Amino acid sequence: MTASDVEDSRALEVLRTWQWLFYGPDGYKSPVEMGLGEAVSRLALEGVPNAHRAMLRLLCRNEVTASGFFRWRKYQWGNYYSLEGSNEVLVPNRWQVLADAISEEAQALKNHEFPASFVNLEKLELTDCDIYEWAYLDNRFSTAICPPETASTDRDYFEEWYSAWDISIYPRFPAVEDFCDDDSDVSTPVANRGGRPAVADWESAALEIAGRYYRGDLKPKTIADVSRELAGWLGSQDVYPSDSAIRLHAKGIFDAFQSWERD
Known part of the structure; x- marks a missing residue:
């Protein structure tokens, strides 16, 4: 096994420990994306050598998928050709x-x-x-x-x-299997393993924020309003995700609220 193989294997191992599922207020689940720069930096923080090179190799092999503009x-x-795209797979x-x-x-x-x-x-x-x-x-x-x-x-x-x-970016491996034991329910948060920080229970967080909205305790005007509520609730559970992860989930919840208002 070459040094590059070791780096790539380590990068995938670390990626599998991150939260890659989004739980909306309606209970639906969808993959979570993470900014390329944040993902590379987090890999480096967790000890992956040459994290940017490992990420590029994984992208070339389609073991990690990227989207963007x-x-x-x-x-x-x-002949001349041209094409533009937004929020498309690269x-x-x-x-x-x-x-x-x-x-x-x-x-x-x-x-x-x-x-x-x-x-x-x-x-x-x-x-x-x-x-x-x-x-x-x-x-x-x-x-x-x-x-x-x-x-x-x-x-x-x-x-x-x-x-x-x-x-x-988001990984190609199935997120549900990576965060749930074979016999566990998808909504059950995974226990902290090997000393890593606890995984955020996004489904319970979304339900909590939705409950506040239904009761009239929360009338968010911006995504930032939802982000603050999410961060506060998760903090009370002693869980502190990154700002980008909180904003991603907050955006999905805020969009759902806006849709409910239109209906």
Whole structure:
């Protein structure tokens, strides 16, 4: 087993200990996403070496799925293509292009060469593009490709530019099985194992906030209002999730309240 295999295995092991289910006030369950930067930083905090590299390899192999906003443009054989997306899955081959660009740069430096950092995409009218930008802490990356030492009239010539941002990730393994014993009910919170912090009981939290709403004790005007109520209740249970996790659940609850108001 290589050092990379060890890092990837450790990263998946840590990911499996996190809460990946959202419980809405109506009792429905859905996967929880986490910002790319937060996920990488939490992996590093829990002792995963080279967490950003491990995350990229998992994304390339589709063991972790990412979604976000993207723009894509390409020129090939006299044809122009473009596409934009919002809150869409970022397919694995886009991550592989990024990984290849990083690998090629590392190999060039190893050979005591000076790899190019920028490229001009003349047909796409994009100049001084970063060949790659891997800003995982800012939840974004970009790539720009043009085959070196080829003319625009060559058969193999093409230009391609891709940028993705506001990236969130979630694992491919089944969340329910990872947080419940075989004989336990999904709504039963998992006991604290191995000294890790207790997992937030989001279903009970959502029901508590919904109860306050029905009784008229809570009339939230913003997601932040729901976030404060959630944080307070979870704190009373001695559970302290990250602000981003609280906001994610608060948004789902707030959206449900807004839907109820419209109905």
